[in-house]
Amino acid sequence: MVRTLLVRGLWAGLLAGLIAGGFAFAFGEPHVDSAIALEEAAAPPAHEPAGSSAHGSDEPAAQASGEAAPHDHGHDHGEEAVVSRPVQKAGLFLATGLYGLAVGGVFALVFAGLRGRVGPRSDGRLALATAGAAFTAVVLVPFVKYPANPPAVGDPATINDRTLLYVVIVLVGLAATAIAVATARRASSADPWVRWVAAAGGFLVPVIAAWMLLPGVDEVPGGFPATLLWEFRIASLGTQVVFWAAFGVLFGWASDRVSARHAATTRPATAPPTSPTTSSTPPSPASSS
Amino acid sequence: MSGLTTPSAAIPFPRLRLWLPAVPVLLLVAYLVLMDNGAVSQTGAFLHELMHDGRHLLGVPCH
């Protein structure tokens, strides 16, 4: 059962990641291109001419002049030197696909733990509710404090600090969601309104505290077009909305089918509770795709 | 459709625990996609640059 859910989660995540990649390619890439164009226009004459796609011949020269090492840390605008723009655009699908795979797998295991314990009793509804909660925790909560930025926005020297802060706010979002769920469970005997207010408080208090206490990051260079920044951020948020919506529906559908089949095979077990219902352990390999 | 109303039973924790080792592996994949700058992948800037557009559009801090 767990393995089947995990496999479905990986597939649903990969698929949702590729769908989100398609959205990002269509609605986000134009803004990435605009930002990189601005970045290159603003940069002082670099060690390599912009747009040198034949990096095979350039790279040894760069290494010979001792300029390869600094690239390991916050690179400047020289990404074309290592990976050309067309390859980066293909890499977008690789990135969102692998991201979906990883997120989908973790989600499936969390889902397996929640199932029958917390939240809606049916798999499809639980999947949608959990996907919505995950979107709130790992996308909305971070986005309010540290919104997505296009290339050319951000100081390479602070990348480690910004990454750490980002991880912290994601963890705060996840912890606050867990607190809200636990609060709602504890108040399950109370009036529904009391329960909802308690859950909302359990979520909002840590989140708002983190928003207020964590240091802000303001590294948008003066003169960067506000419209481009806004449109990029909306495209980035849209990519995540598409991912979580697609994933919630795909995984909900898949897990519903798993549970329907599982229920069909274990139905006779209702009479004797002693019967070992091990049919959930070894799902046939062929049926797991 | 019938699944939307089928109540589901809890999966015992010992059975769930068997699958916990998958979590660090999956998180490592997420880390390599979203945050590595060459320290773990040992590919220098290559992996970072390959995932570059995905990082920006997934909202993760990048240069």
Ligand SMILES: [Zn+2]
């Ligand atoms: Zn970068």
